Amino acid sequence: MNADTTMTTELQGNVFAFLKKYVTLLVLLGMIGLFAVIAPNFATPNNFIILLRQVSFTAISAVGIAFVMISGGMDLSIGAQITLTNVLTAILLARMGVPPVLVIVFCLALGTFLGTTNGYISNLLKVHPLIVTLGTMTIFKGLGYIAAGGNSISGLPESFKWLGQGYIGPIPVPVAIMGLVLLAGGFILNKTYFGRYIFALGGNEEAARLAGVNTQRMKVFVFAICGFFSAITSLLLLSRVFSGQVTTGAGMEFDCMTAAVLGGISFKGGEGTILGLLTGVLIIGVLNNALQLLSLGDYYQMVVKGLVLLAAVGFDTWQKNHKASKSRRPATQGAVAA
Amino acid sequence: MDEQIALSLKNITKQYPGVLALDRVSLDFVQGEVHALLGENGAGKSTLIKVIAGAIEPDAGVIQIGAQQYTQMNPHLARSLGVEVIYQEFNLAPSLSVAENIFLGDKTGRGILIDKKVMVQRAREVFKQFAIDIDPHALVRDLPSAQQQIVEIAKAVSKNVRILIMDEPTAPLTVSEVDSMFEIVRQLKARGVTILYISHRLEEIFRIADKVSVLRDGRYIATRATAATNRKELISLMVGRELKESYPARTVAPREVALEVRHLSGNGDEDISFSVRKGEILGLSGLVGAGRTELARVIFGAEPAESGEILLEGRPVQIRSPQDAINLGIGLIPEDRKHQGVFLDMDIKWNISFTQVRQLSRYAVVDGRRETTLAEKFRNLLRIKTPSLEQQVKNLSGGNQQKVVLAKSLAAQSKVLIFDEPTRGIDVGAKQEIYNLMCALADDGLAIIMISSDMEELLGMADRILVLCEGRIAGEVPRAQFNQNLILDLASGKH
Numbered sequence: 001m002n003a004d005t006t007m008t009t010e011l012q013g014n015v016f017a018f019l020k021k022y023v024t025l026l027v028l029l030g031m032i033g034l035f036a037v038i039a040p041n042f043a044t045p046n047n048f049i050i051l052l053r054q055v056s057f058t059a060i061s062a063v064g065i066a067f068v069m070i071s072g073g074m075d076l077s078i079g080a081q082i083t084l085t086n087v088l089t090a091i092l093l094a095r096m097g098v099p100p101v102l103v104i105v106f107c108l109a110l111g112t113f114l115g116t117t118n119g120y121i122s123n124l125l126k127v128h129p130l131i132v133t134l135g136t137m138t139i140f141k142g143l144g145y146i147a148a149g150g151n152s153i154s155g156l157p158e159s160f161k162w163l164g165q166g167y168i169g170p171i172p173v174p175v176a177i178m179g180l181v182l183l184a185g186g187f188i189l190n191k192t193y194f195g196r197y198i199f200a201l202g203g204n205e206e207a208a209r210l211a212g213v214n215t216q217r218m219k220v221f222v223f224a225i226c227g228f229f230s231a232i233t234s235l236l237l238l239s240r241v242f243s244g245q246v247t248t249g250a251g252m253e254f255d256c257m258t259a260a261v262l263g264g265i266s267f268k269g270g271e272g273t274i275l276g277l278l279t280g281v282l283i284i285g286v287l288n289n290a291l292q293l294l295s296l297g298d299y300y301q302m303v304v305k306g307l308v309l310l311a312a313v314g315f316d317t318w319q320k321n322h323k324a325s326k327s328r329r330p331a332t333q334g335a336v337a338a
Numbered sequence: 339m340d341e342q343i344a345l346s347l348k349n350i351t352k353q354y355p356g357v358l359a360l361d362r363v364s365l366d367f368v369q370g371e372v373h374a375l376l377g378e379n380g381a382g383k384s385t386l387i388k389v390i391a392g393a394i395e396p397d398a399g400v401i402q403i404g405a406q407q408y409t410q411m412n413p414h415l416a417r418s419l420g421v422e423v424i425y426q427e428f429n430l431a432p433s434l435s436v437a438e439n440i441f442l443g444d445k446t447g448r449g450i451l452i453d454k455k456v457m458v459q460r461a462r463e464v465f466k467q468f469a470i471d472i473d474p475h476a477l478v479r480d481l482p483s484a485q486q487q488i489v490e491i492a493k494a495v496s497k498n499v500r501i502l503i504m505d506e507p508t509a510p511l512t513v514s515e516v517d518s519m520f521e522i523v524r525q526l527k528a529r530g531v532t533i534l535y536i537s538h539r540l541e542e543i544f545r546i547a548d549k550v551s552v553l554r555d556g557r558y559i560a561t562r563a564t565a566a567t568n569r570k571e572l573i574s575l576m577v578g579r580e581l582k583e584s585y586p587a588r589t590v591a592p593r594e595v596a597l598e599v600r601h602l603s604g605n606g607d608e609d610i611s612f613s614v615r616k617g618e619i620l621g622l623s624g625l626v627g628a629g630r631t632e633l634a635r636v637i638f639g640a641e642p643a644e645s646g647e648i649l650l651e652g653r654p655v656q657i658r659s660p661q662d663a664i665n666l667g668i669g670l671i672p673e674d675r676k677h678q679g680v681f682l683d684m685d686i687k688w689n690i691s692f693t694q695v696r697q698l699s700r701y702a703v704v705d706g707r708r709e710t711t712l713a714e715k716f717r718n719l720l721r722i723k724t725p726s727l728e729q730q731v732k733n734l735s736g737g738n739q740q741k742v743v744l745a746k747s748l749a750a751q752s753k754v755l756i757f758d759e760p761t762r763g764i765d766v767g768a769k770q771e772i773y774n775l776m777c778a779l780a781d782d783g784l785a786i787i788m789i790s791s792d793m794e795e796l797l798g799m800a801d802r803i804l805v806l807c808e809g810r811i812a813g814e815v816p817r818a819q820f821n822q823n824l825i826l827d828l829a830s831g832k833h
Binding site for chain 1: 638640659660661663664665670672677678679680681682683684688692693695696698699702703704746750
């Protein structure tokens, strides 16, 4: 009798823990189920591939911002980084005729450099990266506008089309690259000692420093990774749009942050998973895609996205408080980072 | 003259997990007296004043203020009864003016508007009464800390204070500033304000207090009139408890010098020279703020050294960061476990292997099997009580958390270990285990530097004690001459 009640409470505890852990995933599946019924042409293989391509650009940059956020930082400048690398890359390709392979290397190097700059300035000024990247965001954007001179840059070589518009079998190239980036991100975060250091930095910077981590170098490293991933996004978008635009990348930082927060990456740092991030990205992607299919315009999409974000964050806070006040049983909690 | 009791505490008890912070403390405070509270760190002084101020709720007991009895107090009620506290950390708003700070939370003016003129005028009146010369318009952040302290007092006085609690009020002050603050205290006393005065500085207590009450381990010990007691008696009341822990016997004599520090300055410390041998436990004693933790952090590379030399096994070494120190085999068990020692949200294995995670990696990929082996080894060695290595550290008891911190440093194969308050906030059983471990490590040939504010523990554990006072070495006491009074005298600059 007694054993029975214990087992039931244990079971309830486990169910609760399960719900807590996978709530965003369940929300995503629920949304897919709902839209499969009410949105015409939503649940078709073709649409899923389109959907994945739509989210791939955000997803790649979001991995970068996930690194920064897990380390306890923030990068508001990724949209502007994309704008700047996009415009400069377009100029090299279209106006100066530099071979695409070299241009790709240049773009990735430039993105990494921009990220590194963010990291160095944060260390130098000892100011929170949120403020630093607020500044560099404006600078990068300004430089992008100066370089473009108010025009869009067209006349890119045909050979550059493949990256954003091509397919590998049935899979669009950006989707394949997104897959690689997600895998690489998850691998670095979970399997390497760099990943440990990143979690340590966000979890407890002073303890990390006292444990022998070069915290300043790690910060630069994280921003460099973020810049690198954003440069990949920039290349894919340039190839997809097929002309250099100063509007490319605008607002990307907020899409990425929304996805990250939905995916359970804390603003305080020290926690988050790539799987969670992917879930967050897909929730936004599914909403965008389905609302489009339902012929609701962009403006409605914005409102819905905002509401979903607030609901997700509200639930998260609620269940954390709930847990704190109700249960003192540690056994059901899994390690967040493992 | 009739003695009127302003504040009476009866059987105040407060239990924290693992610690009985206050154990049936009963104390009376007479109106218009300066009553000092004395006790070692952790004796319960801070908890007691927080209970009186309503900042924490006691588990049991009665607080009587005037004729009213209360079983619960809250900050608002305490304030309305005329209880004001000046805490160690100032509670002023630095970017507001002196006058604005004094009347913060008071209504001066009409409606939601603040009448600055009235405020400044009233501030002037308060200052005039006490012959204070501070411009009410000045911003608090522009004032030296002594004047900020006076603004704190003025703030309390302006609220019709009847019981003023001062927690280490002279800590940030110079000698002449202390004099002028005492003048104000005397004036307050003359007006019938009861003052609870907390200080580690005995000479101040003799200068300013009428009575002194001693707390030890959360219990009330005794009250003496300052005129009828002396230093010696107070110190023995403060520290003279029976032995509770046993300190393991050491089996190996200290061998060659492991770490030597020559004329080291930095982080507030000046010209520190000492050495510690393999197999030796060197105790570092001193009052709070004497520069012990600061010294540890300089040696460990967490703060830069300004000048001086550090030699490890006879070779001069450069330590510019904790990373350098760890690579050289110096480990630090920091004072503030939660903020400096562990990653609370991460699991035990993750924490233990953290300093070694790079060495456990091949091509940057952490070898999970070697990591588990390492963590398992230290879990057994230190007897960390946990059902699993995947347990989050925040779910462990203080003692087990401390073992995780220790494991982290041991995993890095340290040759010199600096323990900063290794037993703070952990229960007696875990304390004993930590003592045993430290002795076993010393016997194995590690050089250990032990910082502790617990005098008895230091006397029990150390082979030699180095006493710091105001950032300098005040003396060195070998085990044969261990004596609490001598060390306390050195620590308070009496020699």
